Amino acid sequence: MEFLGQDRREGLGRKANSRFVLFLLIVVSVLLLLSSLYSAQASVFKKAREGVIDAASPVLELFSGPIAYFNDVTGSVSDYFNILEQNKALRQENAELRQWMDEALDLREVVAAYRGLQTYEAPPEAQPIDAYVIGEANDAFARSMIVNAGRTRNVESGQAVVDEKGLVGRIVDTGAHASRVLLLTDIQSRVPVYIEGADIEGILVGKTRDDPTISFTESSAPIELIPGQRVLTSGAGGVMPRGLPVGVVEGMVRDDIIVDLYTNYVRTRMVRIINYEFPAINADAADEPADSVDEPSPAEG
Amino acid sequence: MGYRAENLFRLFKAAAPTLLGLFGVIILALPVRFFEGVVPTPIIPLVIVFFWSIYGPSYLPALSVFLIGLLQDLLTGGPLGLYAGVYLVTQFVVMSQRSYFLGREQKVVWLGFSLVAVGASVILWLVMSLMSGVLLSPAALLLQMLATVMIYPVFGIVFGELHRRVLVEV
CATH class of the missing domain: 1.20.5 (Single alpha-helices involved in coiled-coils or other helix-helix interfaces)
Structure with a gap:
């Protein structure tokens, strides 16, 4: 190891690493962190995220194929037993x-x-957009995936993302050709849901662990739950369609209802983004619902 | 080797740690789920920042470290500046202890890295808990840091060979 530690200054590393720049950049990072605390959805940051997702998507797409193969190989080892x-x-x-x-x-x-x-x-039909998972945040706290469909295929923020088992999450950033899906387990994830047969409306809150919980419920009466009851999206807020399967009730801890998700993020590979427009019910927009009802019929026939 | 090719090679050598760091970030953004996701993906950029802060800080200037961290924040969707800050603080701390680490056995350096990983975990956990307003479960982070510490010796040898034989001309 006699050469380790010897500085040969050339090219990019011509100058010795300056302490001043290091300090300056630490300050910049802290300022960025503070500003993102107050304006997480600031348009500049959002644009930057979307740009980076777009720029990185060809690279991610290139590597995600072989990675999927290795995932299958290593994953199936436990299956043999x-x-x-x-x-x-x-x-x-x-x-x-x-x-x-x-x-x-x-x-x-x-x-x-x-x-x-x-x-x-x-009712207006949902227009599904199929996409592959090309990226995933391997981060302890941020839970998100990157899919290879973007604005050019009518993907918009807020749209629900499902896989063959159930709800995966919702779109938060959209690039031209790739988008980020915020998973239900992310600490920032909030999805309006209801419990089938129990008449309970609530918000599904991510907890970074595997199982999110329904924290807020509308009914003030004591809740009676049977583990195994289905949890579905309620469509409140008018973004996701009503009735997408989310998971089943696992149990209750204090006031929180723990939900066992249908989807298994370890196996999520192909997803479907649901482009759904709610039927307008206000009278002054009488023309619009007529259009949206007519539209799907040619696709049906 | 022609003059031009030699220059290109020199540029590549100078930029190699930065490029490796960026590649480490790409790995963190790929859907890597080995063994059904039981084994978390190691934070390779942390290893890179640690290693070159000791053995060749001039090969990994603070700006490169900042860019590596920023790319990670942008790609993984975390708060901007979090990993950039963690990597920069890592570089600062490691560079201040550089004279201690230089010429030490790799075992000692490994121990140093695990201390750095613990420090980085504490910062990450504190900031994320503050930002989300609840005390987050540190289990996933600790597991990921453990994986990072476990792979350090392998990367230490690989980076050591790369640094000695390719980057630093004899």
Whole structure:
């Protein structure tokens, strides 16, 4: 190690590292930190984030393919040890799902009959945007993912993101070709939800641990919960559509209802961004709902 | 090697630690979920800042450290200036102890790095708790720092070889 520690000054490192610049930059960092405390959504910072996501997305996309392969290889090692149990569980689940499929097919006929009625007016349909997860914050506190769809594909801030199991999060930053998804577990995440069958509306709050909680509930009466009840988005606030599956009630700790999410972030690879416009109900905008109702019908037919 | 090629190579050598740091940030922003996400991704930029602050501060100027940290904040979506500040403070602390670390055994340097990791964790946890208004669970951060400390010897050897054989001309 005799050469370690010898300074050869050349090129970029021509000058010795100056203490003054170091101090100056520490001060700049602290100022940035303080200013982002007061204006986290300041347009300059937001623009910078979106620009960086956009610029980095080709690099992330390049590496995310091989990374996914290695994730699969390392992930499946544990699968080898409980493959029999998994097989058994899957058979059972498959049998149950077949029954559900029969029921769903019956219901489809009933719904089709109702739709045939003259008085039926179709609600606006959500326009799904499919995307791959190309980035993920490997950070202890910030929980977010980067997906490869942006403004050019009509992605906007606030839109809900789901995977094959349930709600993943919502869009917070949108670049031209990539966007950031704030996960439900992030400390900043707030999503309006309701508990099926319990008549409880609340806000799902991220806790950085694996399970977020419903902290605020509308009903003042004592809450009676059965673990296993479904938690769905309530659509309050008019951003996410109502009824997206989020998870199941796991239990209660003091006033917080712990929610076991359907989605497993470790396996989230393909997501669907839901571009949903709420039907306008105010009378003065009478033209707009007519448009939004008409629009989806060509896509249907 | 022609004059021009030699110059390019020199530039590359001078910029290598900075580029490595930026690459470390990219790794932190990729969906790395080895072993189903049980093993957290090590914070390689912290290793890089620590290593070159001891063995070649002139190869990693404060501006590079700032840019590495800022890129990480922008990409991972954390508050701006957090990792930039942590890396700069790391560089400051390590540079002030430089004369102690130089020429020491790698075991001692490793111990020094683990102390630095603990210090960085405390700053990160305090700032994030202050910003979110609740005391956050430090478990995930401690696990990530543990992973970072565990991989230090490997990166210490690799960076040592790189620094000695390639960056510093004999």
